[in-house]
Amino acid sequence: MKQHMTLKDLARELGISPSTVSKALNDSPEISAKTKKKVRELADLLQYYPNSFAQGLKYKRTKTLGVIVPAILSNFFSMVLDGIEEKASELGYRIIICISKESLEKEKLAIDMLIKSQVDGILLSPSKETQASLNIKHLQAPKNYGIPIVMFDRLIKEIEADKISINDCLEAELATMELIKSGCRNVVYFSGMATTSVNEERKQGYKKAMENSSATARIIEIDFSKDEGEKFKSILEENSIDGILTSDELTTVQTARNVLTCGYKIPKDISIIGFTNGKMGENFMPSLTTVDQKAKEQGEIAVQTLIDRLEDKLPLESIEFILKAEIIHRESTKNAMIPI
Known part of the structure; x- marks a missing residue:
């Protein structure tokens, strides 16, 4: 275990007495706001915890x-x-x-x-x-x-x-292949959870399946919190989309709702597979095919x-x-x- 930072260590770093550090950390009115701020910032930076507390962590189980x-x-x-x-x-x-x-x-x-x-x-x-x-x-x-x-x-x-x-990459690849095997020729990936590791892995799996099928991969970042109804409709029409893989359950439900609103039928016109086997997708009409991530x-x-x-x-x-x-x-x- 790494040696924890002590009150004396903090005092030495700051060039003040240990008692001043202690009073600053305990919000004593004797210490100026400027000194308190300086002490607390360094304590956070150096991950300081009171000695008795740190020793308790070492020996106790809660x-x-x-x-x-x-x-x-x-x-x-x-x-x-x-x-x-x-x-x-x-x-x-x-x-x-x-x-x-x-x-x-x-x-x-x-x-x-x-x-x-x-x-x-x-x-x-x-x-x-x-x-x-x-x-x-x-x-x-x-x-x-x-x-x-x-x-x-x-x-x-x-x-x-x-x-x-x-294995998010593999599972996305298998889901994409499922859409292709069912007859879909223009499958896109709708991403609703950017900057997460799982989303990046699912993108890679989708792209791998499309490449193995000699098809063009199209990844679309979608934000249904904004009014993007017309944009969504144009995406469907311009790309002749007949299959969609989505990044997560909420994006799947929102995608399906917008597909229906645009006048398309699921799965006759557009097939959809999403991630997470939750109640929203199960109870949507039509019910949504999903990758069960074994959450529980x-x-x-x-x-x-x-x-x-x-x-x-x-x-x-x-x-x-x-x-x-x-x-x-x-x-x-x-x-x-x-x-x-």
């Missing part, structure tokens, strides 16, 4: 796990959390759930709060801002206090941690892996679990044409 997800409204992350809570409860652990809302700053605050809450380990799917910026210093802090991290779904290769995911299983395996790591049941090197996804066939695709 049977508590921290969880950080980018969103709670997403069916995928809701199902992951269901798996996490169920497995953690089964194994005698409590969980603290934090939501980053795709914000790097909120994610940093969550990491800091979980360290101070003395969690035994952290389960994490990083925010879009973290993945886009690769600002990952905060994700290295827990390790300094003996707190392991397990990442799930969205992964950052630069972080040394156990990782749980599906990812949560369960993430918890088991983290506890195995805490109990020294795993090798020193980080491990990676890759789950096999499957395509759930529903009404938004035609039956694939099987070669005789």
Whole structure:
């Protein structure tokens, strides 16, 4: 374990007395606002925690796990959390759930709060801002206090941690081939979750399938939060689209709704496959064919892996679990044409 920063270390760095540092951190009225600001900024930069707290991290177990997800409204992350809570409860652990809302700053605050809450380990799917910026210093802090991290779904290769995911590249390739085998000739990829690792992997899988089929790949970044009805209609018409692979469940539902609004029939005119086997896609009319990412299983395996790591049941090197996804066939695709 890395030697933690002490009060005396901070005082030496700042050129002031340890008592002044202590008073500044405790918001004493004896200390000026300028000095307090300077002390707190350096404490954050050097990842300082009170000595008694840091020692507590080293020797105690709290049977508590921290969880950080980018969103709670997403069916995928809701199902992951269901798996996490169920497995953690089964194994005698409590969980603290934090939501980053795709914000790097909120994610940093969550990491800091979980360290101070003395969690035994952290389960994490990083925010879009973290993945886009690769600002990952905060994700290295827990390790300094003996707190392991397990990442799930969205992964950052630069972080040394156990990782749980599906093979997004392969699954996107297989889904694209499913559309092509069903008779689609102009398949596009609609991306609604830019700057995430899973989206980039799915793009690569889609492009690989199109290249292997000698077809032209077209990736379209779509934002349904804006009024893009006319733009969407022109995209469909100009590209003669008859097949769509989408990046996530919300984008799938929004795409299907707009396809129907533009007067096309699903799957007669346009077939659609998306990612995440959630309730929105299942209950949409027509019901939507999807890649089941095994969300609940990812949560369960993430918890088991983290506890195995805490109990020294795993090798020193980080491990990676890759789950096999499957395509759930529903009404938004035609039956694939099987070669005789």
